[in-house]
Amino acid sequence: MTPPQKPSSLCSNTLWSNTLGWWLVAPVLLGLILFTWLPTVASLGLSFTHWDMLGAPQWVGLHQYQTLLMDPLFAKVMTQTLWFVVLVTVFELILGLGLALWLHQQATRSAKWIQWLSFTPVVAPLVSVALVWGWIYDPATGLLNQLLQWVGALNWLNGGQPMVWLYDERTALGALVALHVWKHVGYTVILFLAGLQAIPDSVLEAAKLDGASGLKALSKITLPLLWPTVVFVVTVTLINTCQTFDSVYLLTRGGPNNATTLWVFWLVKLAFEQFNIGAAAALGVLLFVLLAGLGLSQKHFQNSN
């Protein structure tokens, strides 16, 4: 007969054993409270004040929101951010999905290399990426203008004059979109590949037996089954792109003529260059509401499917 086991000393205290889980998550929870939840609540409070970080915040009610909404730059920044987010998301979605579908069908070594290459920019630090792209876009010595001149496209584009990609209001935002798509498309490819690998082969084989192949199988089987991944990719890309700051800071500083001033860049400028913390907090709250809305709609989409 086995003697009855003595309860471990760790569990002897009921309160301790009941709350152990909480103690284990406490460091993370504390971090979340201190560095995420409290600042979020503080931002909401600060958005109703005028504060330059030197004196005490002064209560101004909804003044910061009113000023922001009446500022012509607000409409410009909103529109630009929207364009930027939509363009990056659409291109990443199309390129990522296309590349993932192609890679999924290939079993060759070169396909593996292409998959690896497409992911390389994701792990490259943005600071070095921005430096390289700054050189690519350089009007005088940049790779892009050299290529365009070589194929004779500069004559058609700009009457033979070099294009000033980052210093021309018409092209600066597009130049940033290209950088972002190049930098992040590898991540989208990986997500789509994971989604594609989760689709059982038997479903596709059954569809093949029923005569559905090629485009029909793609539109009727693959894409519907990939829908949750698409929704996830779109939401994550939208949320990440909405928060773009570093590439703008490194390449254009929001110029020319604020043509590349995006939401978060403006927020940082308001807070840490103009020391208008109230306005920056109000902008942050508006962005929070927008992103929360996006997150909730993603949840809604996924639940409905």
Place this chain on the structure above:
Amino acid sequence: MRFFPTDYRVAAAWPWLAGGLLIFLLLGFNRCNQVLPPIPQGETVTLTLSTWGGAQELATLRHQLVRFEEEHLRIRVHVSHIPESYLTKLHLLAVSNLLPDVMLMNSWQVPPFASHGLLEPIKLPTKEARTFFPTALKSLQVNGQLMAIPRDVSTLVVLVNTDVLRRFGVPYPSRHWTLEEMGRLNQKILQAQPKTPLSEKVYPLSFYREPPLYWLPWVWGNSGQLWDNHGCFNLHTPKATKALADYMRLTAQGHAPLRKDSARTTMTQLFLQQRLAFLVTGRWTVPLLREQARFNWGVWPLPAGQAGSTTGVDATGYVIAKVSQHQREARELVDFLTSERVLYAQATSGLLVAARSSVAKKTLANEPAFYRVVRKSIATGQPTPSHAQWPEVEAALAQALEPYWDTEATPEQLSTALQPLAQRFCHNTHGGFSS
């Protein structure tokens, strides 16, 4: 064994967590308002000194501080070197009530801090004050009170690539040149290279959109002012907007590079590449030019407008934080750092012009031409205008003027664009203008 309670008894755990968090926060907040008792006599005091600057400047400073510590055995100095985003970091330190005891600040950084009572006003004996350039002292005053002892003064001058002028057969500017004369010389430089491709074009003049310090001399030279006598924004008035429109037109007329033409190349780089005849800059560029310029160049004052040659005089000095627990020791450090011998050591690096006129004369003895120009600019210049809300003013100016750079904007257009600033920065201000 139940390591993780399956029912997650929030009720049991929550008071512990909340209690822990409360203690943590109370300890944290308590630190913010902690008032340390004064250090008893005889104990060592450690002062924090914040500064920006490059490696050479920092090395000179550290060397001087070693001497200071040798002479003041009770005082140790910890240097907080902030090479980037200096003002932002000082704001963050101010929020945490952790401002360094002594800070290096320039004339436009002082008013925001002074207007919130974060700096200790400084009294300077009259005899001592006389050894400084009066404009330097004036530019560090807020509401008539001196807030810093000046270390150096900076003023804009024009560096001229004399080889370029000779190559194009353009005469040297006269020593008392005017904006009209500059315009004529610019035109000659352009006419001398009618078919030169853009990538090889030599631009007559450098051009800056920010900070306002670079284009304000054009406004002052034409009797315009950024602030009126009552401290209200005044740049939207006809004289100022006309001068500003004239300045803006320089790029549209080809006298200076358009933003898209210079792209990432700085004006100093263009000058070093011999693609610029006149570079408007300060003393800080001189050591670089001495090292890298492969051509002859000279120093001229800024050309005069109808109201004469009026450049801004920007001073940098040491301030003492009001929260410092060691006011007396901090003042000893500031006095030491602005003493003749220390200023002499720092100014010999060539990067700065000492705020004490006697030292400036001595350190620029080998450069009589440069010294003459600087002395004259300081004498005819006016203190860089600042304001308690200067970062906001600067940002609002940048935003209002941004659409008009590189265009032939009319004074009326500029006046309309600047009108909202006149409403915003007048009665609404907290005061604290530079006198």
